[in-house]
Amino acid sequence: MIMAEPELPVLLVDEVGGIFGVLEAHLPLLKKHFHLLTMKELLENKACLSAKVEAIYVWWCRPVVDRELLKTLPNLKVVATSGVGVDHLDLKLIAGFGVRIANAPWGVRTCTADIGVALLLAAARRLMEGCQVATSPHTEYFPCNIIGDDVTGATLGIIGMGSIGYQTALRARAFEMKILYHNRNRRKEDEELAVSACYCAKIEDLLQHSDFVMLVVNLTPQTYKLIGKRELELMKPTATLINISRGSVVDQDALVEALQSSVIKGAALDVTDPEPLPRDHPLLKLRNVIITPHLGSRTHKTTRMITEEAIDNILAALRGLPMPSEVFPD
Known part of the structure; x- marks a missing residue:
């Protein structure tokens, strides 16, 4: 049978x-x-x-x-x-x-950390602007005034040191970056030592001392608009905000204002709210912003x-x- x-x-x-x-x-x-x-x-x-x-x-x-x-x-x-x-x-x-x-x-741990570092590098070295100049049909010579920022030796502040945040820290150590982090729970001492990371119990301390601030948190009621006008104003005017978590973790209206008025230098976003942004959204018109279409785990x-x-x-x-x-x- x-x-x-x-x-x-x-x-x-x-x-x-x-x-x-x-x-x-x-x-x-x-x-x-x-x-x-x-x-x-x-x-x-x-x-x-x-x-x-x-x-x-x-x-x-x-x-x-x-x-x-x-x-x-x-x-x-x-x-x-x-x-x-x-x-x-x-x-x-x-x-x-x-x-x-x-x-x-x-x-998703490693590839999302990869996109975070990719956005950091692209923003620091002005790769998008450079690509536009290099490929423009109107370019007759390469200008010398596209000057970026050093990543090696800079300070990276990671907000959310879970598995993705920790993978990001491992990559940042290869660039000899100084690493600060803020998290609900402090990492074990040996984990901190492995990436030479310094714990900031207060998010304010991290924001004030970081050249690059990377958001790697889950979206919860506690993290909704975690970064708003006050937090942006605590950042260095030379700092860049990188978001690989969720768009709603950032108050986008406050971010637009901060970028337009040079409160911070720039932003690199793999996530926005909504996705995609309306085609007339002010973030799409700013030269000091990089936006990618949620490529983190793709x-x-x-x-x-x-x-x-x-x-x-x-x-x-x-x-x-x-x-x-x-x-x-x-």
């Missing part, structure tokens, strides 16, 4: 491929463990398909997991999101439906690691086991 193969659990995704869908390169990996169902397919046949969905994979904040969707899926057991941030999920709402939540923090290796981590979490949840990266509402 030939035994039928067990039916794969149904995993809901926003779409496959396209601008917002899960990457086509990851489909063999996902299809090995799950039957994939897109939001379009679900909406076209709710009556037959809603009860089959056991898991949701949120790729780049999609699909939106709201009350309406949760009420539609009576057998949903887990929501797994790509990346470390969970500010796009209503954790209490999801948990209130008896659904477990997981993120994917491990794969490498071939990292995106695959994120998907692998999500699969591990989902399978653990469906089997009633501890998830490697479970997130709780509190």
Whole structure:
């Protein structure tokens, strides 16, 4: 007698491929463990398909997991999101439906630290301006007045010394930078010594002494607009603000004012609020700003690691086991 193969659990995704869908390169990996169902397919046949969905994979904040969707899926057991941030999920709402939540923090550590250092270097050495001059059809000679700042020996202040912040500090040590950091919890002494980092119990001390301030915190009610007018005015007028966390960690109106009035020298942002900014936003018109489209974790290796981590979490949840990266509402 030939035994039928067990039916794969149904995993809901926003779409496959396209601008917002899960990457086509990851489909063999996902299809090995799950039957994939897109939001379009679900909406076209709710009556037959809603009860089959056991898991949701949120790729780049999609699909939106709201009350309406949760009420539609009576057998949903887990929501797994790509990346470390969970500010796009209503954790209490999801948990209130008896659904477990997981993120994917491990794969993003090194590549997000890389983008932070890349933005620091680009801002310090005015690479964007230099590229525009070098490639402009109107350039007849290279001007000598594009003068940048030294990174070697400068002071880097890291706000948020979690796994990404620590990876950033490791990279900064290669440039012989002096490292200050502010964190909810102080790192162990041997970890501080490994990167020659000095702990600042008060964020004010870090802001006043740093040539570059890098934001590497999760977005929470406590970090919302953590950097505002007061904090910007504490920074050196020669300092650069770098944000690789979430756009809402910075009061963008205050940042525009600080940049326009030379309260600080510049900013380099991989994140904004919203994303993308409206095309007439003043940040897009300033020469002393670099903005990239949330590239932090977007490498071939990292995106695959994120998907692998999500699969591990989902399978653990469906089997009633501890998830490697479970997130709780509190």
